[in-house]
Amino acid sequence: MNPVSAADLDAAIASLAGGLRPAASKDWTTAAGTGDLDAWHTAEHIGDCLLSYAAQLVSRRPSGYLPFLASLAKDASSADALEFALAGSAILAAVVRTSPPEARAYHPTGTADPGGFAAMGCAEVLVHGEDVARGLGLALDPPRDVCARTVARLFPHLGDVSDLDPWTALSWAMDRVEVPGRAKQTGWRWRGAPPEE
Template sequence: MITPAADLDAAIAAVREVLTPETDRDWAALPGTGDWAAQQTAAHIGDCLVSYAGQLVARPADRYVRFLAVAEDGSSPADALEFALAGAAILAAVVRTTEASVRAFHPTGPAGPAEFAALGCGELLVHGEDIARGLGRSLTPPPELCTHLLKELFPTAAPSLGDVDPWTALKWATDRADLPGRPRQTGWRWRS
């Protein structure tokens, strides 16, 4: 059985493989997520995943832990990617050492280590794909990881997507791909 922390390890490997060779490019000038440049998107990943780890450590019931993890001004693309992947590795380490029964605040509902791992994988893969797309590349995460994330993060949509490539389905669920015969997923929200 794959563990939640191993899921994070697989997501880290998929992002590292595609983005590391591209760190010699100017990520501040290339598109990332929405209005963000690739550099800002990488910083968002790092902040988000370190914050998820903080939630599992501090365990607040009704708010996020009051801190912000940021990439230093003047960081290079390699630094920004390092920050994103370090945030994922920190979350994986916390997930590995946190009791499964622990719950902490997330806006979509109380989450434990498995849920924060799924959310972290989603952030890492979806925003990693945003960066990759801006660089003219594409991620190829393991299909079984994408299938698992669909079931965890989009439980009502997952059953109707069984005939679709799992990575394409996950991109569709997060409004990053079109699927013939299905509406765009604007305003989507995943479940913790």
């Protein structure tokens, strides 16, 4: 399986944009998002999270997160929220693209390399993007090859999932769907560190 790359993150971003732009004029503060968050705050979370990953990788911080939060202005529109999520994602893709393979930085699930941050970015964009889409009565249609590489990179402990559609496998791994015959992934955790480390 090829490592997750900046190109995979680009494809995840394109899926997010294509899936959510048709609803950018709706009120995302009244639509469900992730957990207790509405769609607007879920999009804000995507932008903040991916900017944080980019900062970690640029700084190569060996322990702890850089102590900052990126947030939307209180009067930001739904379209602004989507653009913030897309911008954070694109910045992470640019940082992954320009980071040497040996770069490492802190993440609570293991010191990660550029491919690990790319995989985490893909998972955040696609799964939280789907959370937003569902709240708006839509659905994403992510590239299956990106989903397969993301699952292989982040969830090696789940074993062989090649019998599942890769998007279903990623959604199951992050406890968004149940799969008959497989344990529910309550309390899921991915692996940030490279497989060989």
